[in-house]
Amino acid sequence: MLRSPSPTTPVHIELDRDHRSLLVRWQDEHESSFIWDFLRGHCPCANCSEEAGKPGQLSALPMFRPGQTDMVDVNLTGRYALTPVWGDGHDLGIYTFRMLRAICPCAPCSEMRSGEPPRQRDDW
Numbered sequence: 001m002l003r004s005p006s007p008t009t010p011v012h013i014e015l016d017r018d019h020r021s022l023l024v025r026w027q028d029e030h031e032s033s034f035i036w037d038f039l040r041g042h043c044p045c046a047n048c049s050e051e052a053g054k055p056g057q058l059s060a061l062p063m064f065r066p067g068q069t070d071m072v073d074v075n076l077t078g079r080y081a082l083t084p085v086w087g088d089g090h091d092l093g094i095y096t097f098r099m100l101r102a103i104c105p106c107a108p109c110s111e112m113r114s115g116e117p118p119r120q121r122d123d124w
């Protein structure tokens, strides 16, 4: 018996520098293309995201300096997450596969979320 394909298990990950995006193909044959700026804006690390009701760095300063949204590398963290290395050296954001799939910006996924990216960390 084959297990059903997992929507949160990537089978292919590609850093597409020409289009400044990160491509992820999932086991259920869905494909996600994440623009770097979008991913940096969703950085889940404590510095960038909101903590204890206080706005994080990114909410206080929504402007990025040049290079900050350049993904220079991306590392696999365990079997559950990707950790991008950004042009300014920032590499603290651990993007779990569940989170990435949850914020997939493609049209069908956005429609399913009625256009709103999920804010609830518990959903990731």
Ligand SMILES: [Zn+2]
Binding pocket: 043, 044, 045, 046, 047, 048, 049, 090, 092, 093
């Ligand atoms: Zn961060």
Ligand SMILES: [Zn+2]
Binding pocket: 030, 031, 032, 104, 105, 106, 107, 108, 109, 110
């Ligand atoms: Zn999608």
